[in-house]
Amino acid sequence: MKFLKFLLVGIFFGIVLVKSEAVSWYRIYEMFKFQAFHMYGIIGSAVFLGVLFIWLFKKFRIKSIEGKDIDLAPKDKGLARYILGGTIFGFGWALAGACPGPMYILVGTGVFSMFIVIAAALLGTFTYGLLQKKLPH
Amino acid sequence: MDYILQPWPWYVSGPLIALVMLILVYFGKTFGMSSNLQTLCSIGGAGKFSDYFRLDWKAQRWNLTVVLGAILGGFIATQYLSDGSAIALSAETISDLKELGFNNAGEMLLPPEIYSWENVLSLKGIAILVIAGFLVGFGTRYAGGCTSGHAITGLSNLQLPSLIAVIGFFVGGLIMTFFILPLIFGS
Numbered sequence: 001m002k003f004l005k006f007l008l009v010g011i012f013f014g015i016v017l018v019k020s021e022a023v024s025w026y027r028i029y030e031m032f033k034f035q036a037f038h039m040y041g042i043i044g045s046a047v048f049l050g051v052l053f054i055w056l057f058k059k060f061r062i063k064s065i066e067g068k069d070i071d072l073a074p075k076d077k078g079l080a081r082y083i084l085g086g087t088i089f090g091f092g093w094a095l096a097g098a099c100p101g102p103m104y105i106l107v108g109t110g111v112f113s114m115f116i117v118i119a120a121a122l123l124g125t126f127t128y129g130l131l132q133k134k135l136p137h
Numbered sequence: 138m139d140y141i142l143q144p145w146p147w148y149v150s151g152p153l154i155a156l157v158m159l160i161l162v163y164f165g166k167t168f169g170m171s172s173n174l175q176t177l178c179s180i181g182g183a184g185k186f187s188d189y190f191r192l193d194w195k196a197q198r199w200n201l202t203v204v205l206g207a208i209l210g211g212f213i214a215t216q217y218l219s220d221g222s223a224i225a226l227s228a229e230t231i232s233d234l235k236e237l238g239f240n241n242a243g244e245m246l247l248p249p250e251i252y253s254w255e256n257v258l259s260l261k262g263i264a265i266l267v268i269a270g271f272l273v274g275f276g277t278r279y280a281g282g283c284t285s286g287h288a289i290t291g292l293s294n295l296q297l298p299s300l301i302a303v304i305g306f307f308v309g310g311l312i313m314t315f316f317i318l319p320l321i322f323g324s
Binding site: 007009010011012015017024028029031035036041042047057062064065068075076079082088093094095101104106117120121126127129 | 141144145146147148149150151152154155157158159160161162163164165166167170171173175177178181183186187190198199200202203204205206207208209210211212213214215218219224226227229230233234242243246247248252253254257263265266267268269270271272273274275276277278279280281282283284285288289290291292293294295298299301302303304305306307308309310311312313314315317318321
């Protein structure tokens with residue numbers, strides 16, 4: 001039962017991303033070409049409301065259902081990892097047209113060739129784990 | 138019901154994505170899809186090779202459950218909540234893609250020129266998917282997050298590292314879209 005709520009959130013997330021077309025390679029291409037507002041509207045409105053509600057959660061000290069303060073762990077300090085890692089991710093995002101969430105969701109839509117992308121992403125993650133201590137962060 | 142079956146506009150989808158993030162935060166968790174790649178490597182025994190994968194993966198089962206749900210959600214949305222309408226791409230996008238050899242852009246979610254088995258089972262086709270997936274997996278873990286963790290959650294929490302990462306996403310995405318995709322697909 002503990003996991004049921006997470007399953008439901010996941011189902012909702014999958015439906016929203018398909019219905020928004022954010023899982024579409026074409027929409028990602030269109031976004032990077034600045035030829036439509038669609039993706040910017042999605043990300044922009046999500047971030048706008050996110051900023052507002054995270055601020056409200058903190059201001060009114062809303063507790064999570066576990067009874068703890070809402071406290072999003074700050075990201076580690078650093079520059080190289082965010083610029084370099086972010087850019088490498090961007091190459092892959094624009095080529096595959098899918099980031100990690102949509103990769104899983106697209107399997108559900110019936111695109112089984114996406115398993116190859118997921119397997120390669122796991123290989124990329126594994127490679128990062130091997131090289132982590134040698135890379136600038 | 139028509140409104141549900143048609144594609145959803147950005148001003149409906151964006152707030153609903155914020156809702157997903159906020160619900161997960163309210164549940165005492167966070168919204169980050171790429172962490173699951175690390176968890177899956179860990180389950181597969183990658184801890185033998187690097188400390189990075191020595192984590193208590195059982196504590197991440199909630200997030201794998203979100204992934205399972207997301208797959209089901211993808212299935213439900215395409216099977217029961219879609220009227221099959223094409224993606225209303227801009228006319229410029231459709232004509233730019235035609236020049237690259239992509240026909241009927243927007244009729245399906247993904248271009249058959251990349252994802253159909255006919256293309257995947259060629260050397261070039263499989264190389265594209267493998268390289269793309271590798272870059273996503275490597276890049277997202279190096280950057281410590283992807284679109285959900287940095288662009289949505291990190292920016293919502295006003296994290297400077299997330300802003301830098303999102304700028305990186307765009308640097309990479311723009312170079313790929315403007316300079317590399319034409320080399321791969323242009324004739």
